[in-house]
Amino acid sequence: MTLQPRNGRAPSVKDVAAAAGVSLGTVSNVLNRPAVVSATTRERVERAMAELGFVRNESARQLRAGTSRALAYVMLDGGNPFFHDVAEGIETAAEDADLSLFVCNSSGRSEREVKHIDRLVQQRVQGILITPVDPDAPHLRDISQRGIPFVMVDRFSRDGGHCSVAVDxxxxxxxxxxxxxxxxxxxxxxxxxxxxxxxxxxxxxxxxxxxxxxxxxxxxxxxxxxxxxxxxxxxxxxxxxxxxxxxxxxxxxxxxxxxxxxxxxxxxxxxxxxxxxxxxxxxxxxxxxxxxxxxxxxxxxxxRQELGRTAARLVLDEATNPDHTHEQATFVPAxxxxxxxxxxxx
Amino acid sequence: MTLQPRNGRAPSVKDVAAAAGVSLGTVSNVLNRPAVVSATTRERVERAMAELGFVRNESARQLRAGTSRALAYVMLDGGNPFFHDVAEGIETAAEDADLSLFVCNSSGRSEREVKHIDRLVQQRVQGILITPVDPDAPHLRDISQRGIPFVMVDRFSRDGGHCSVAVDxxxxxxxxxxxxxxxxxxxxxxxxxxxxxxxxxxxxxxxxxxxxxxxxxxxxxxxxxxxxxxxxxxxxxxxxxxxxxxxxxxxxxxxxxxxxxxxxxxxxxxxxxxxxxxxxxxxxxxxxxxxxxxxxxxxxxxxRQELGRTAARLVLDEATNPDHTHEQATFVPAxxxxxxxxxxxx
DNA sequence: GCGGGCGTTTGAAATGTTTCAAGAGTCGTG
DNA sequence: CACGACTCTTGAAACATTTCAAACGCCCGC
Known part of the structure; x- marks a missing residue:
């Protein structure tokens, strides 16, 4: 792959289409439904992509799709390895669903938690997992009200208004x-x-x-x-x-x-x-x-990992299953x- | 704030504009240049935003801007608290520049590192900080060649093709x-x-x-x-x-x-x-x-924190300063x- | 009463992708 | 030879935001 000299802008599907002598739609098909495009065309497009060093613009993709391909976990204390292990469990589940995971750390400070959540909502993440500073904080309530899938990790929901995952x-x-x-x-x-x-x-x-x-x-x-x-x-x-x-x-x-x-x-x-x-x-x-x-x-x-995996499963269920019901998963400590x-x- | 019943779609600037009886551009101005819009209009728009529960769509914003408002750090081993501390240093610097930080973890596995990088490039992050599995891996070279600001953390650059931050x-x-x-x-x-x-x-x-x-x-x-x-x-x-x-x-x-x-x-x-x-x-x-x-x-x-802060400073310099030169920052251990x-x- | 300048608002264009209905082309069959 | 069936490709619309030149209304001074 020889990267084109950067003339300031990253190449877009349009550039690829021009280079390969096909239409926009065909390039998109190569990307998303390779089966429908003929072998020769596909090859030509793929070569053009490689030559130009084309990389999908995820923002545009998200804009079109209306939602990002990511989950987020806001952990309480990054200095405590416990939360890292939970995050790892979440990540394996996210990976299986082909989603990225954004890991944030509130460091036990409520205002950082709020800031992170704001950002995540702006990013239109598919779901938010959180070990909150205060499980009853009103800004948590807002997340569900916005219709964003939401799971509390290592804390229990007092009112059943959302899923939670914790140990007894x-x-x-x-x-x-x-x-x-x-x-x-x-x-x-x-x-x-x-x-x-x-x-x-x-x-x-x-x-x-x-x-x-x-x-x-x-x-x-x-x-x-x-x-x-x-x-x-x-x-x-x-x-x-x-x-x-x-x-x-x-x-x-x-x-x-x-x-x-x-x-x-x-x-x-x-x-x-x-x-x-x-x-x-x-x-x-x-x-x-x-x-x-x-x-x-x-x-x-x-x-720890299982806690994370289950939490991710629940948030994905809420995101995709129309008749999802909130669940309080309880694990047995040993x-x-x-x-x-x-x-x-x- | 009474959130509107979710009729499936999150409210957009267009909805806000309609609700406030102003044009699209004005809403955008309230968001980005509040000074140019008159107090009464601004207030009206802000009320409309609150009533609708409007949240900026970051994807659309990024698409227009051409770049995201985020940095990324790919760490080598999330299980080692050392890297967490470095990440914290990076985050403070990112926060000062009003950027988010995506923290990824390669767990020492090269293929995960590549996967993370791919995603980050697709997201058009402003810069990538990384403690790599192998400092000479070719996929690292590609990042710089793409013109993405790039700093190696806790490892030295062999060839000076990018910035790095480490201890002697x-x-x-x-x-x-x-x-x-x-x-x-x-x-x-x-x-x-x-x-x-x-x-x-x-x-x-x-x-x-x-x-x-x-x-x-x-x-x-x-x-x-x-x-x-x-x-x-x-x-x-x-x-x-x-x-x-x-x-x-x-x-x-x-x-x-x-x-x-x-x-x-x-x-x-x-x-x-x-x-x-x-x-x-x-x-x-x-x-x-x-x-x-x-x-x-x-x-x-x-x-550790300083390592992170400096790395973030360097990547931001590369991102914003047209006559940035690569720098190998060395710290003295004690x-x-x-x-x-x-x-x-x- | 008219032109200029100022403060505010507008409308259209642009960003890069995906989707989808419709079109083009090819082949085989009646 | 015409028609349908099929495969492949196309072009336009849509997503939500920002930007910017242009328009608007208003007041002031001449």
């Missing part, structure tokens, strides 16, 4: 704490916050439920609140934990996500505590870095036991 | 190993591979250079090759390291990136080695998880000493 967080909290009780722990910390995050509330709720079911005293499940779900907050929780009087100090901690757990682990190791002997730790999400930690972390696994809760306590 | 990897290798020599280590492993990755070669080259300058015997800098720059490969390198006869066993390891270092750290801890006393570890990149490790990792810091190389050896 209450159950996740239960199995994490049940595992710790199994291992012989009788005083456990729940590390997580802020309360405004629904999942934190639900994981704690599950933890409390199972704790009560085992007949353990309420005050022995200690809530250490955090301001965010970050490594730094995990460290700070570790300090507070170490500051507790010995008889009140938990022998295990259940963290609302793996970043917190990694931070807590770091603090524990630095402080000379042995994990799991002095302090057992359970995380949530089972990101790759959990398994990769110096003391591999026990974690409540979310099917405990992955590793060294950080390794031994049964004496 | 040879220097990075030097300062890592100098640090270890300083700390009293006399037998050091270099963990990294495959050799096809230029940066691995250069980091090793720097390591060897400083090693020779200090007059250390060549055979005491031991190359432990890996198949990829991943945590798993780091672990496997750890096993091989442990398998060496005691007198040949290094007291420190310099890893070609932080993922390897984390894997190596994990293996060491599992094997009961004390870090840094039995084995000191230096990583490269200084991703957040390096600082968050149970034994915080010493690492060679790359200015050692961040942490606990994993903590003590001076007796």
């Amino acid at each position: 967080d209450v159950l996740g909290g239960r199995i994490a704490v049940e595992h710790l009780i199994d291992r012989g722990h009788r005083r456990v910390a729940f590390v997580g916050g802020p309360d405004s995050i629904g999942q934190v509330r639900e994981r704690l709720q599950g933890a409390r439920a199972i704790w009560a079911e085992f007949g353990m005293p309420e005050e022995d499940l200690i809530h250490l609140p955090t301001e965010a779900l970050t490594v730094a907050e995990g460290r700070s929780a570790g300090e507070r934990l170490a500051g507790l009087p010995t008889r009140r100090r938990p022998t295990a901690a259940f963290c609302a996500n793996d970043l917190l757990a990694l931070g807590l682990l770091q603090h524990a190791v630095t402080a000379g505590l042995r994990v799991p002997d002095d302090l057992a730790i359970v995380g949530f999400d089972d990101i790759d870095f959990a398994a990769a930690a110096a003391v591999p972390l026990t974690s409540v696994r979310q099917p 405990l992955v036991a590793r060294a950080s809760t390794g031994t049964v306590r004496r | 990897d040879v220097l990075g290798g030097r300062i890592a190993v100098e640090h270890l020599i300083d700390r009293g280590h006399r037998r050091v492993a270099f963990v990294g591979g495959p050799d096809s990755i230029g940066q691995v070669r250069e980091r090793l080259q720097g390591a060897r250079a400083i090693w020779a300058e200090f007059g250390m015997p060549e055979e005491d800098l031991i190359h432990l090759p890996t198949e990829a720059l991943t945590v798993a490969e780091g672990r496997s390198a750890g096993e091989r390291l442990a398998g060496l006869p005691t007198r040949r066993r290094p007291t420190a390891a310099f890893c070609a990136n932080d993922l390897l270092a984390l894997g190596l750290l994990q293996h060491a801890v599992t094997a009961g080695l004390r870090v840094p006393d039995d084995l000191a570890i230096v990583g490269f990149d200084d991703i957040d998880f390096a600082a968050a490790a149970a034994v915080p990792l010493t690492s060679v810091r790359q200015p 050692l961040v000493a942490r606990a994993s190389t903590g003590t001076v050896r007796r």
Whole structure:
């Protein structure tokens, strides 16, 4: 392929048609319905395209079609590998449907989220997947009202006005704490916050439920609140934990996500505590870095890629199936036991 | 804003014009040159837009303009937080220029890279930033030949045919190993591979250079090759390291990136080695998880966000400045000493 | 009362693609 | 030889926006 000298403008179908001595429509047919055009013509057109270095103009195509060939995912925190894995799941599904995926990152900031959404609506994307800063924000409502297929990822819809995909967080909290009780722990910390995050509330709720079911005293499940779900907050929780009087100090901690757990682990190791002997730790999400930690972390696994794939499936169904009905897909989390809760306590 | 019942089509400027009783051109003026239209008309048009829930159709806009209002970054490995940080830097610069950023991920697979690039060219993005699988791949050459602004990120251009942004990897290798020599280590492993990755070669080259300058015997800098720059490969390198006869066993390891270092750290801890006393570890990149490790990792810091910002600046210069000249921006890496190389050896 | 200038609005053209009804050409059959 | 059937190609319309020259209305000054 010898690219023509750029005389300023990219070659269009018109140029190709002229070069091949055929009409506009024929070039378009070569592009979209190669079967209907004769072999010789097709070949001639294809040669012309190669010589000119023709590339379809996607804007024009979209304009005509009325919609773009793309989905979008607005993730909550690009720094958390969890969301990257979800995005990867979405992308595989998008690829199967021959769509591109635009990945945006709100970084937990509502105004960025709004900005991204505005852009995506302007682009006329086929559907929007989002893990929102606030699941009840009014600008989310607008998306559905516009008729744009819309799925909430890793959050639940309060009102069923759209699809959502998430894991049963209450159950996740239960199995994490049940595992710790199994291992012989009788005083456990729940590390997580802020309360405004629904999942934190639900994981704690599950933890409390199972704790009560085992007949353990309420005050022995200690809530250490955090301001965010970050490594730094995990460290700070570790300090507070170490500051507790010995008889009140938990022998295990259940963290609302793996970043917190990694931070807590770091603090524990630095402080000379042995994990799991002095302090057992359970995380949530089972990101790759959990398994990769110096003391591999026990974690409540979310099917991250599958979450993404399902979300993409739902949004595509909404986009193409006229009698689509909204669906709240719930996945079952699973405990992955590793060294950080390794031994049964004496 | 009361959204009109969706009669199938999104409202266009034409609809707005009709609703406001003005012409097409006026609506466009309200959108693009609000100053030239009278206050009363503007208000009327704006009300109409709000009532109809009008949203600009970006495709049509792009078609007219001939180019999209977006940049793109094709990253090499979405699973490595390093690239996420670079992307964030790019995004801030893009935002300042009021452009969107499309983030794509080749996952180290050449065919995905090609696919992404094809799509981006079709979208007529203003410029492409890329950390390529292979910096010499012919499809990269085509991008520039098409006249699309193009910058290589974290890789160097061999021939100066385009801009690039990277860190001085040879220097990075030097300062890592100098640090270890300083700390009293006399037998050091270099963990990294495959050799096809230029940066691995250069980091090793720097390591060897400083090693020779200090007059250390060549055979005491031991190359432990890996198949990829991943945590798993780091672990496997750890096993091989442990398998060496005691007198040949290094007291420190310099890893070609932080993922390897984390894997190596994990293996060491599992094997009961004390870090840094039995084995000191230096990583490269200084991703957040390096600082968050149970034994915080010493690492060679790359200015990740700045790398991204600069790359975006360069691509924008190429896009807008008629007498742009290609530039190879080089950043100076810096050692961040942490606990994993903590003590001076007796 | 008329021309000039100013601020505002208009209408048409242009962007690149796809679609689709209609046309052209060819071949075989009655 | 005429007609229908079939294959292939054509040309025009449509998509939603922006731009820009031209028109419009109005006031001012002469």
